[in-house]
Each structure stands twice: as C-alpha cells, then as structure tokens.
Amino acid sequence: AQKVTQAQTEISVVEKEDVTLDCVYETRDTTYYLFWYKQPPSGELVFLIRRNSFDEQNEISGRYSWNFQKSTSSFNFTITASQVVDSAVYFCALSEAGNFGNEKLTFGTGTRLTIIP
Amino acid sequence: NAGVTQTPKFRVLKTGQSMTLLCAQDMNHEYMYWYRQDPGMGLRLIHYSVGEGTTAKGEVPDGYNVSRLKKQNFLLGLESAAPSQTSVYFCASSYGGYSYNEQFFGPGTRLTVL
Numbered sequence: 001a002q003k004v005t006q007a008q009t010e011i012s013v014v015e016k017e018d019v020t021l022d023c024v025y026e027t028r029d030t031t032y033y034l035f036w037y038k039q040p041p042s043g044e045l046v047f048l049i050r051r052n053s054f055d056e057q058n059e060i061s062g063r064y065s066w067n068f069q070k071s072t073s074s075f076n077f078t079i080t081a082s083q084v085v086d087s088a089v090y091f092c093a094l095s096e097a098g099n100f101g102n103e104k105l106t107f108g109t110g111t112r113l114t115i116i117p
Numbered sequence: 118n119a120g121v122t123q124t125p126k127f128r129v130l131k132t133g134q135s136m137t138l139l140c141a142q143d144m145n146h147e148y149m150y151w152y153r154q155d156p157g158m159g160l161r162l163i164h165y166s167v168g169e170g171t172t173a174k175g176e177v178p179d180g181y182n183v184s185r186l187k188k189q190n191f192l193l194g195l196e197s198a199a200p201s202q203t204s205v206y207f208c209a210s211s212y213g214g215y216s217y218n219e220q221f222f223g224p225g226t227r228l229t230v231l
Contacts (some may be wrong), residue, residue: 009157035219044225045209045222047219050217091159095217103168104162104165105160106128107157117145
C-alpha cells in the first residue's frame with residue numbers, strides 16, 4: 001500500500017530565510033509519480049510539480065527546488081528566500097503507475113508554512 | 118474557462134438531513150474525484166469516476182453516494198448527514214487514466230453538520 005509522510009506539521013520562518021519541507025513515501029511499485037501541491041489561505045489546491053520515479057534529477061523553478069532521492073524514499077521541497085506569499089499548507093502526494101484504471105493520489109497530512117514578515 | 122467549480126461553497130445541515138454537492142468541470146477531463154479534508158489528516162478520497170456513467174469507491178466511501186450522469190458533472194450525496202461528516206469537501210478532475218496526470222481542484226465546500 002502506498003503511504004506519504006510529512007512529519008513537519010507546522011513550520012514558521014522569518015521572511016527571506018530558506019526553508020525545506022520534508023516528504024517521505026512508501027510504495028511497492030517501481031514506477032510511480034510524486035507531486036507537490038500548495039493550498040494557500042484561499043483554500044484551493046494548486047499543482048506545483050510532478051516527478052516520475054525514473055527521473056532523480058533535482059529541479060529548480062525560480063525560488064523553488066525539489067530534491068528527489070530514491071535511496072531514502074524522499075522528495076523534499078525547498079523554498080529559497082521565502083516570502084509572505086509562500087505562507088500556505090503544502091501537500092506531498094504519491095500515485096502508483098501500476099494501477100491503471102484505478103489511479104489514485106495518496107496525500108500526506110500536509111505542512112503548514114508560515115512566513116513571518 | 119472556469120476550471121473546476123463547486124456548489125455550494127458553504128452549508129450547514131442538521132443531523133439526518135440530506136444534501137447534494139455539485140462539481141462541474143469544463144476541461145473535458147475523464148477522471149473526477151471527491152475528497153474530504155480534515156485537520157491533521159490531509160485529503161482522503163471518498164469516491165471517484167473514470168468516465169461518464171462510472172463510479173468507484175475510494176478510501177472513505179461510507180455515508181456517501183455519487184453519480185456521474187454527464188461527463189462534466191460529478192455529484193456527491195449525503196443521504197443522512199452525521200456530525201462526523203463535518204469537513205471541507207474538494208472535487209478534482211484529471212485528463213485521463215494515467216498516474217502522471219495532475220489533478221485540478223475546485224475551491225472546496227465547507228460543510229457543518231450539527
């Protein structure tokens with residue numbers, strides 16, 4: 001069974017500091033996809049990134065970067081030079097490719113990030 | 118292009134009452150999903166649909182029913198509401214039956230059952 005653990009329930013940092021959100025996953029499949037979603041105070045979930053299990057290259061998008069390590073089953077998310085607009089709940093999620101016709105996302109419990117001005 | 122919309126945004130029910138939540142998407146997506154979000158538990162899948170006329174159970178289906186009569190609409194019904202169903206409900210849709218497709222979410226419905 002697939003499982004996603006986000007051990008950090010809440011994090012607070014001062015604006016302009018860097019912050020890393022941890023995500024650890026469990027799966028028996030060799031092919032799977034990992035996602036990060038952002039839920040700002042408005043409530044709607046916004047897709048940030050997708051990574052497949054065969055691509056361990058780190059990805060950078062502006063101030064955001066993602067570190068995928070299969071050896072530790074982790075897919076961590078770093079925000080550099082944080083801003084108040086980054087305040088949100090962030091969810092990591094996992095989808096196993098072997099379930100065609102039964103695709104489901106398993107979400108972690110989320111990390112609430114607060115950026116203090 | 119409205120994306121995924123949900124009706125209503127807020128609702129208060131008394132125990133035992135029934136209601137239907139409506140989800141609509143205009144992206145011609147095949148897959149649609151209903152989740153509930155509770156504090157400290159992330160999002161949990163209630164039911165989902167892989168196409169018009171189909172539905173399937175998710176992780177927490179008890180007490181809910183769904184219907185997908187039209188491709189663009191996915192209805193979630195509570196026949197006899199219970200306080201344990203107080204939650205925020207999210208609808209989502211995705212392009213097709215592949216694990217790599219990201220899901221697009223609606224704005225949510227906050228439901229309180231007294």
